Amino acid sequence: MAHDAPALAGRGLHKRFQIKGVAEPTRALDDVTLEVPAGKLTALVGPDGAGKTTLLRLAAGLMSADEGSLSVLGIDVAKDPQSVQDRISYMPQRFGLYEDLSVQENLDLYADLHGVSRSVRRERYARLMEMTDLGRFTDRPAGKLSGGMKQKLGLACTLVRSPALLLLDEPTVGVDPLSRRELWEIVQQLVDDEQLSVIVSTAYLDEAERCAQVFVLQGGKLIAQGAPGEIRDKAKDLCFIxxxxxxxxxxxxxAKLLDAPASIIDAVPQGGEVRFIRKPDANAASVDALLEGAPVESVPARLEDGFMVLLRTQQAKAKAAPTELAATAPRGESKDDVVIEVKDLVRKFGDFTAVASTSFDVRRGEIFGLLGPNGAGKTTTFRMLCGLLPASSGFLQVAGVNLRTARAHARSKIGYVSQKFALYGNLTVAENLHFFGGAYGLRGNRLHDRMQTVLQQFDLVGQEQATSGQLPGGFKQRLAMATGLLHEPEILFLDEPTSGTDPLARREFWRRITALAEAGVTIIITTHFMEEAEYCDRIVIQDAGKLLAIGTPQQVRVQAGSAADSRLSMEEAFIDIVTQAREAKRAPAQGAHA
Known part of the structure; x- marks a missing residue:
């Protein structure tokens, strides 16, 4: 296929938005000039609020730039958006599936909307069902699919016609590692087989590493572009384990390394160790003092390392370490105390068993991770632990309270941050804090003092009058955390709190969580970022309602077949454990049919 024009070419693009309650307009795009090659897989990466979604929406003809020019497939999108929309397919972050309709009915609906003929759709459906492995589920309602399967169906609906350009806005947010790998195999197959042009925004830098070209945005500006290797080279010879x-x-x-910005650019747990990026001009003695004799070896740079160097360099001034979080656990209580006890926990929905006889306990000040593929039962387990869903049977005690008999009392001792922004979008930041503080029983000076404390801790000072629903995702996450901690709970439940956030925001988030755990707060977290399992003291991995593994991250890596001295990543361990369990489950079934 010949490509006479670039997939996208922008010159001097500007786009501003006015957020209610904030005096200055937000510069979503600020003088962006770029050219995206056709027939390639291209990534847009950058912190939350960098302008990635705005750029994709401009390319899709859903909004127009305030200044500058933009052509898509050689067409001026401002002058002729319909011609562009006739040749592209766009999958936004929240793709609109009709959950009461079946997989097949959703496909038919989108094919009708795009005017795909009966003869073309027969061939197209067959190809899409083969690629997505959804052929077995055509009669299943979309609402009954797992998160990963919903994303694959969304991609299939986006592709019911064969586009010249595919725009994907964070297609793997909230998707487990297995499903994420399958989605990328589908996209890569389209690029290889059909020379399809694909532009994808992503918060996962390992995904961007697969792309031919990477564009890095920050604060609405394009700060770097090039092949992944060119971005990686920003951190060349600076990376260590x-x-x-x-x-x-x-x-x-x-945490100790991150709190030394004069010497260290970045640090993150990895495989039971710590990967860090040293500043080029860092004093060797200062770095050695931070490491306190820990063995160190040099390692090759990754795309994420180059990305972090770029972002830290662009920051006008180094951010201060998060405000120290005061201890919230009752004095005199030991960190060895068991604060959550689960025995033979079962949850059924009719004939379907979502959680099957699960047992574990969690100690005070522990960070405990619940991991599993989409549909594994971890969210059901999580909701039972929070007191949001009653168990069908089994014993469940949280903060010394039996949840089967006194859920309301237990909830007064816990904080909860949901996967999706669950605050009141039409209220300001201050109004949300005031409302939820009152719901937690805080009044007068006590409420005022706690509001001021969390506003400072979560860098929300100056945003008090901003309408919550219009805030960028990273600010919404910080507000949700501030609200969940207003009443100083003993236990904090976090349901995929970093879904869709960039590495920089994840580092800042986990620095706060580490401080909370040190203060005695117990943290229960679900996540699809396997690197985040490295922050946990212990994790469980569930699939099909059953507990497959429990232990420290290192113990789980060993269970997956890792030698004690090898560096198996948590994502590799997770995929190995889930795959082994599924294969073991299939083997008897296949034997029975032999």
Whole structure:
């Protein structure tokens, strides 16, 4: 296929939005000039609010730039958006599936909307069902699909016609590693087989590493572009792995390194160790003092390392470490105390068993991770632990309260941050804090003092009068965290809190969580970012309602077949454990049919 024009070409693009309650307009795009090659897989990466979604919406003809020019497939999108929309397919972050309709009915609906003929759709459906492995589920309602399957159906609906350009806005947000890998295999197959042009925005830098070209946005400006190798080279010869001393958690060493911005650009737990990026001009003695004799070796740079160097360099001034979080656990209580106890926990929905006889306990100040593929039962387990869903049977005690008999009392001791922004979008930041503080029983000076404290802790000072629903995703997440911690709970439940956030925001989030755990707050978290499992003291991996693994991250890596001295990533361990369990389950079934 010949490509006479670039997939996208923008010159001097500007786009501003006015957020109610904020005096200055937000510069979503600020003098962006770029050219995206046709027939390639291209990534847009950058922190939350960088302008990635705005650029994709401009390319899709859904909004127009305030200044500058933009052509898509050689067409001026401002002058002729319909011609552009006739040749592209766009999958937004929240793709609109009709959950009461079946998989097939959703496909038919989108084919009708795009005017796809009966003869063309027969061939197209067959190809899409083969690629997505949804052929077995054509009669199933979309609402009954797992998160990963919904994303694959959304992609299939987007592709019911064969576009010249595919725009994907964070297509793998909220998707487990197995489903994420399958989605990328589908996209890569389209690029290889059909020379399709694909532009994808993503918060996962390992995904961007697959692309031919990467564009890095920050604060509405284009700060870097090039092949992944060119971005990686920003961190060349600056990346190291440190092995923490015995008895020191990787997250503790990571926090110490992050709190030394004069010497360290970035640090993140990895495989039971800590990967860090040293500043080029860092004093060697200062770095050695931070490491306290921990063994160190040099490692090759990754795309994420180059990305973090770019972002830290662009920051006008180094951010201060998060405000120290005061201890919230009752004085005199030991960190060895069991604050959550689960025995033979079962949850059924009719004949379907979502959670099957699960048992574990969690200690005070522990960070405990619930991991599993979409549809594994972890969210159901999570909701039972929070008191949002009653168990069908089994014993469940949280903060010394039996949840089967006193859920309301237990809820007064816990904080909860949901996966989706669950605050009141039409209220300001201050109004949300005031409302939820009152719901938690805070009044007068106590409420005022706690509001001021969390506004400072979560960098929300100056945003008090901003309408919550119009805030960028990263600000919404910080507001949700501030609200969940207003009443100083003993236990904090976090349901995929970093879904869709960039590496920089994830580092800042986990620095706060580490401080909370050190203060005695117990953290229960679900996540699809497997690197985040490295922050946990212990994790469980569930699938099909059953507990497959439990232990420290290192113990789980060993269960997956890792030698004690190897560096198996948590994502590799997760995929190995889930795949082995599924294969073992299929083997008897296949034997029975033999």
């Amino acid at each position: 440190a092995t923490p001393p015995k008895g020191t958690a990787p997250r503790t060493l990571q």
